[in-house]
Amino acid sequence: MSALMILREGYPIAFCLMSGILGAILGSFLGVVVERLPARVMAEDAATDSLMYPASHCAQCLHLLNWWENIPLFSWVLLRGRCAHCNTAIPLRLLVTEGLTLLFFALSCWYFPAPQAFLSLWIVWCALLPLTLIDLRHLLLPDAITQPLLWGGLLLSAITGRLPLVDALYGAVAGYLVLWLLYWFFLLLTRREGLGYGDFKLLAALGAWVGWQALPTLVFFAAVCSILFYFCSRRISGELNVIPFGPGLSLAGLTVLILQLSDSGL
Incomplete structure (x- = not known):
C-alpha cells in the first residue's frame, strides 16, 4: 500500500495512465468472462470453453488470434471491428467493456489517491461489470462472481477496517434476507417469481461492501434504475416481459460505495 501511495503521489499522471492500461487489459479478460462464463454455468457437459482455454479466438471461424489481434482497444480499431480471417463482426460490447474499464481505473485513482479506495473500486468494478452484462x-x-465479491467485501473490512466488520456482516445477511423475503411475499401473492436467487446473493455481496446502514438507499436506487430501464427498453423495443434486477443493483451498489469513499475522505 505504501509503495502504491508513493507512486501515486510522486507521479500522479503517469500512475493514472498506467492504471488505465491495466484497466484495458483486465477489461479484455472481463470480456472473455462475459462471453464464456454463462455457457459454462448453463452447460450440461464439461466440453464448454473454460475462461483460460482455448486461447482467444473468433467465435465464428475459431481462428486463434495473433498477438497483434489481441491488444485491448487497438486491435478492434486496427481490424475495424471484424475478424481478420473470416471478416465476421467482432461484438462491439468487447470494445465497450475494455474502454469503460480503462476509463474507470484511470478516473478512480485520479479522484481517490488512497490505494485502499481505488483498489476497492477496481475489485468491485471487475465483479459488477460482467454481472451486469451477463444479466x-x-x-x-x-x-x-457473486460469492468472491461477498467474501472479498468481508475480508477487506477485516483487514483494512474501512467498514466495521460487524456492519459488513450484518449487511451481507440483511441484503440476502430483504430480497429473499420479498421473493416469497411476491410468490405467495401472485404465484409468480419476481426475483432470482442471484439477486439475493448480489445484494448480500454489496451489503458486505457498503454495510447494512446503506441498504435502504441502495435498494431504492436500484429499484428506480430498474424501472427507468424497463420504460426505456419498452420505448426502444416495444415489449419487455422480464426486467433484470442485477444491472440496477450493480449501478446502485457502485454509486453508494463511491459516495461512502468520498465522505470518508480517502
Whole structure:
C-alpha cells in the first residue's frame, strides 16, 4: 500500500495512465468472462470453453488470434471491428467493456489517491461489470462472481477496517434476507417469481461492501434504475416481459460505495 501511495503521489499522471492500461487489459479478460462464463454455468457437459482455454479466438471461424489481434482497444480499431480471417463482426460490447474499464481505473485513482479506495473500486468494478452484462443477456448472476465479491467485501473490512466488520456482516445477511423475503411475499401473492436467487446473493455481496446502514438507499436506487430501464427498453423495443434486477443493483451498489469513499475522505 505504501509503495502504491508513493507512486501515486510522486507521479500522479503517469500512475493514472498506467492504471488505465491495466484497466484495458483486465477489461479484455472481463470480456472473455462475459462471453464464456454463462455457457459454462448453463452447460450440461464439461466440453464448454473454460475462461483460460482455448486461447482467444473468433467465435465464428475459431481462428486463434495473433498477438497483434489481441491488444485491448487497438486491435478492434486496427481490424475495424471484424475478424481478420473470416471478416465476421467482432461484438462491439468487447470494445465497450475494455474502454469503460480503462476509463474507470484511470478516473478512480485520479479522484481517490488512497490505494485502499481505488483498489476497492477496481475489485468491485471487475465483479459488477460482467454481472451486469451477463444479466442483461442471459438473466443470470453466476455464483462464480457473486460469492468472491461477498467474501472479498468481508475480508477487506477485516483487514483494512474501512467498514466495521460487524456492519459488513450484518449487511451481507440483511441484503440476502430483504430480497429473499420479498421473493416469497411476491410468490405467495401472485404465484409468480419476481426475483432470482442471484439477486439475493448480489445484494448480500454489496451489503458486505457498503454495510447494512446503506441498504435502504441502495435498494431504492436500484429499484428506480430498474424501472427507468424497463420504460426505456419498452420505448426502444416495444415489449419487455422480464426486467433484470442485477444491472440496477450493480449501478446502485457502485454509486453508494463511491459516495461512502468520498465522505470518508480517502
